[in-house]
Amino acid sequence: MDSKQLYQEVILDHNKKPRNYGKLEDATHRSEGLNPLCGDHIWLAAKIGGDRIESIAFEGESCAICKASASMMSVAVKGRTVAEVETLVEHFRAMTTGQEDAETSGRYLGRLTVFAGVKDLPSRVKCAILPWHTLHAAVNAEAVTTTEGDADPVARAAE
Amino acid sequence: MSARPSTRPAARPATPLDVARVRADFPILANVRPHGKPLVYLDNGASSQMPQQVIDRFVRYRQWEHANIHRGVHHLSQTATEAYEEARRKVQRYLNAAEEREIVFTSNVTDAINLVMQGYGRKFVAAGDEVVLTHLEHHANIVPWQMLCEEKGARLRVVPIDDAGELVLDEYERLLGPRTKLVAVTHVSNALGTVNPVKAMIATAHRHGVPVLVDGAQAVQHMKVDVRDLDADFYAFTGHKLFGPTGIGALYGKAPLLEKMQPYKGGGDMILSVTFEKTTYNAIPHKFEAGTPPIAAAIGLGAAIDYVGAVGLDAIAAHERALLAYATAAVSEIDGVRIYGSARDKAALISFNVGGVHPHDVGTILDHEGIAIRTGHHCAQPVMQRFGIPATARASFAFYNTFDEVDALAAAIRKVQQLFG
Numbered sequence: 037m038d039s040k041q042l043y044q045e046v047i048l049d050h051n052k053k054p055r056n057y058g059k060l061e062d063a064t065h066r067s068e069g070l071n072p073l074c075g076d077h078i079w080l081a082a083k084i085g086g087d088r089i090e091s092i093a094f095e096g097e098s099c100a101i102c103k104a105s106a107s108m109m110s111v112a113v114k115g116r117t118v119a120e121v122e123t124l125v126e127h128f129r130a131m132t133t134g135q136e137d138a139e140t141s142g143r144y145l146g147r148l149t150v151f152a153g154v155k156d157l158p159s160r161v162k163c164a165i166l167p168w169h170t171l172h173a174a175v176n177a178e179a180v181t182t183t184e185g186d187a188d189p190v191a192r193a194a195e
Numbered sequence: 196m197s198a199r200p201s202t203r204p205a206a207r208p209a210t211p212l213d214v215a216r217v218r219a220d221f222p223i224l225a226n227v228r229p230h231g232k233p234l235v236y237l238d239n240g241a242s243s244q245m246p247q248q249v250i251d252r253f254v255r256y257r258q259w260e261h262a263n264i265h266r267g268v269h270h271l272s273q274t275a276t277e278a279y280e281e282a283r284r285k286v287q288r289y290l291n292a293a294e295e296r297e298i299v300f301t302s303n304v305t306d307a308i309n310l311v312m313q314g315y316g317r318k319f320v321a322a323g324d325e326v327v328l329t330h331l332e333h334h335a336n337i338v339p340w341q342m343l344c345e346e347k348g349a350r351l352r353v354v355p356i357d358d359a360g361e362l363v364l365d366e367y368e369r370l371l372g373p374r375t376k377l378v379a380v381t382h383v384s385n386a387l388g389t390v391n392p393v394k395a396m397i398a399t400a401h402r403h404g405v406p407v408l409v410d411g412a413q414a415v416q417h418m419k420v421d422v423r424d425l426d427a428d429f430y431a432f433t434g435h436k437l438f439g440p441t442g443i444g445a446l447y448g449k450a451p452l453l454e455k456m457q458p459y460k461g462g463g464d465m466i467l468s469v470t471f472e473k474t475t476y477n478a479i480p481h482k483f484e485a486g487t488p489p490i491a492a493a494i495g496l497g498a499a500i501d502y503v504g505a506v507g508l509d510a511i512a513a514h515e516r517a518l519l520a521y522a523t524a525a526v527s528e529i530d531g532v533r534i535y536g537s538a539r540d541k542a543a544l545i546s547f548n549v550g551g552v553h554p555h556d557v558g559t560i561l562d563h564e565g566i567a568i569r570t571g572h573h574c575a576q577p578v579m580q581r582f583g584i585p586a587t588a589r590a591s592f593a594f595y596n597t598f599d600e601v602d603a604l605a606a607a608i609r610k611v612q613q614l615f616g
């Protein structure tokens with residue numbers, strides 16, 4: 037794979053101009069996500085009204101893959117129900133850990149399939165997953181999560 | 196930094212080393228093509244490659260010489276014991292230690308530092324005492340001392356660094372006092388390349404009666420180390436960064452110090468006699484080598500030391516100096532790239548960041564060009580904190596690296612910038 041296939045225009049664009057970047061004062065759910073191996077660190081805040089994500093914001097210190105993933109995720113989940121979001125989280129994890137065929141991923145994830153390439157780069161899978169992992173933690177009222185240890189999404193996928 | 200566009204290769208400094216010849220000894224360098232590109236291996240600070248001579252020695256031992264050591268009366272056990280103890284003598288000569296019993300084999304430098312913490316620290320450091328470290332230490336030379344201080348109610352004192360990444364030696368003097376029980380300092384910083392003036396620092400510590408442990412993990416592959424000239428009390432290094440196998444490291448300790456230390460692990464080989472009432476410990480260094488050691492790895496380390504000796508540390512140091520100067524010029528002339536660490540005395544590595552691009556992305560894109568570098572905090576988070584950054588990209592060189600590889604590095608960094616435009 038060429039680096040241009042991984043760093044596609046959309047990813048570079050979301051990295052440069054991340055959507056929904058910043059704070060969310062009236063958030064109902066917050067979580068902090070940390071990838072201790074590479075140092076990616078994001079804070080995610082969501083306002084959930086009824087059962088829907090009304091607004092979402094993130095900020096942090098991370099690589100382009102992680103930041104673009106967070107940005108595109110924020111766009112994708114806004115307005116969706118928590119149950120729908122959990123489904124997206126599952127498919128995003130399955131896609132990036134190579135557990136799902138491209139067609140299924142495409143049906144659920146649409147444009148988010150630009151991240152499928154990370155499945156061939158074990159060291160970068162967690163960069164892409166971290167925002168999703170953190171969102172999952174936020175909607176389940178976990179204040180902090182990491183991509184290591186019991187919560188390791190890659191190890192879980194391998195089980 | 197200048198805006199000079201430079202596809203033009205800079206003038207190449209002269210080097211005393213026949214690099215093409217030594218490269219031929221490292222099969223991995225010519226035969227592995229990451230993503231279809233020639234391998235440019237610039238992650239030597241994390242682990243170096245093994246020459247065929249070391250691989251052959253390792254294999255020969257496993258094929259023809261293996262048995263457990265020290266207790267066997269039979270032929271193979273004696274052959275293995277002799278080879279293992281010969282490796283110890285090679286380490287002794289490499290560091291110019293006075294006696295072979297001053298060399299303890301460990302599993303790596305982390306294990307060696309923990310040995311000093313357990314054997315010396317836990318015996319001689321008490322509540323209110325102080326251990327002096329520096330801001331440049333690898334986590335391996337921080338965490339064990341933190342554990343010790345927590346257990347004993349002792350205190351860590353940290354020598355600061357300046358913007359160049361050099362230790363502030365006036366502060367170091369001031370930190371030493373009647374409560375100081377040990378100084379633990381890295382010879383060369385793995386994150387910035389700074390070569391610390393350990394000889395002078397040891398002399399200063401000794402004026403206060405304080406012993407010094409030197410972490411030589413990033414030094415022994417680049418320069419001659421003479422523990423007696425340094426007057427180091429402890430000197431530790433790790434085999435896999437010295438062109439040897441993983442799983443082996445060594446601790447040099449002055450005999451009287453090793454003798455008064457308590458053993459770190461209990462078990463076979465480290466005893467003279469055992470009854471349920473009392474165990475008598477073996478003499479040094481065996482007192483610290485409980486259990487069956489990584490015999491093949493130790494012998495491989497001995498072969499690596501022979502190999503480095505044959506290439507010659509003077510030639511290695513001269514070639515690496517030339518590489519560092521060339522690489523520093525090539526990388527720093529790229530607009531938007533910042534180099535961290537500009538110590539006057541610096542080992543051949545460059546820690547850098549490309550403006551606006553996270554080091555992990557730099558690392559991935561370089562990998563696609565066949566270039567192996569390390570990105571992250573390099574197990575030296577305090578150094579990153581000092582510069583207010585989460586991570587850097589680090590290219591670390593060995594004597595088998597070439598000026599062409601430096602050009603490839605610079606070209607790939609420009610490619611990163613184009614992609615992220």
Ligand SMILES: Cc1ncc(COP(=O)(O)O)c(C=O)c1O
Nearest residue numbers: 303304305333335385412413433
């Ligand atoms: C300065 C320094 N100290 C300690 C270590 C730890 O080495 P090892 O993992 O072989 O124990 C390293 C390398 O990672 C290092 O660069």
